[in-house]
Amino acid sequence: MDLGHPVGENYANPNTCFFHVLFKAAALAFYILSALFIDNFVIIFVMTVLLAALDFWVVKNLSGRILVGLRWWNEINDLGESVWKFESLDQQSLARMNKKDSWLFWWTLYLTAVAWTMLAIFSLIRLQADYLLVVGVCLTLCIANIVGFTECQKNAKKRIQQFVSRTIASRVSSTLQSAFSVV
């Protein structure tokens, strides 16, 4: 990374960043604005929840792996057990990730969850159980993505540390063996 030109760095994937933010903003905007203008609860529910589900899918399957090189999913193995899989690029590819992409990814993830939490508090204060249902679904999807990617990042760091430890051990052993062979 060239520290002499910090202004020159730009987003590596502007299209993915755009769609990463678009569905979040659309869900929040539709929920907030339609509560002011539209009186039909069914339309509010369906549109908001569909946008939140679409955002969940885009973040989990597309922007997560393009912006920060992480992906997570769940599958069931032959023994019938639930296995969570966390996938990440190797350390060289992770080092080449754009920092602005990563910054945008994590901050928008957390800010969206905070926004839905505040909307949930408002619905709770006004004792609107039906709108609490909408916010509950959207908040569940946001938190699922946050938990998934946080676990994914922990696994990536753990794997890099194991790689570094293995490299050190192999170098020490090869050095000792070459020293003994010289003697």
Next chain:
Amino acid sequence: MSHSDTIPLHPSSQSDIDEIENLINASVHQSVPSARPPSPPRASIPVSVSVSTAPSPFISSNLPPPPPLPKSSVSAVTPSPPPPRPGIATSGFGPAPNTLTEPVWDTVKRDLSRIVSNLKLVVFPNPYREDPGKALRDWDLWGPFFFIVFLGLTLSWSASVKKSEVFAVAFALLAAGAVILTLNVLLLGGHIIFFQSLSLLGYCLFPLDVGALICMLKDNVIVKVVVVCVTLAWSSWAAYPFMSSAVSPRRKALALYPVFLMYVSVGFLIIAID
């Protein structure tokens, strides 16, 4: 030191990538200087997958889970170790390990084909009916989500008054009902996987969705009763093998009755709303 010359690093503590660079820098400094330094091993596969069996309260099993075996073992005693290869999942199910770099259309196609295959496996006869855990191995919640929203929309369209309450009640009944049914099986000591059960119960709503659509178009009460009975039997038939195999034979009735009760209440909702 030759290694520090070949890899120029700019250590910084501002982001995770800098932490990774610090780890690389630390490894370079900690190596012992020698007259003939070996070439550092380089990872040839850019993608690595780690498997972690999550201990969660939703999974209860009488048998202790087998200890996970390390998928990649590199001997440290080897004088010239091969490049360390990360463990690759050899299971034929689920996404391939190179899903990080696949094009977008492949992701969309895989998810859509998964929904279609799961629907066929659940509501139509399939060869895995005797072993239902295998049928829904590649579970997803998109199909159940669509079916619940579709049923809520159909019921709210059929209702002449209080459309909002009808939709909210239908959605809450189905979403919470699936969770309660799964917890019921877990509390009975059954061996079931939480999300797989949610997925199955959601896919079993497909016949009731079709029934609700027919009842919306027809106003005759007798036709409604016949259609709801047929689709109710179909949904119960689809849910039966999975729920019955999850618990012990003596508690089969306790696990199946709430499932049947939920589908009956959905059927009553379909008939009553006009």
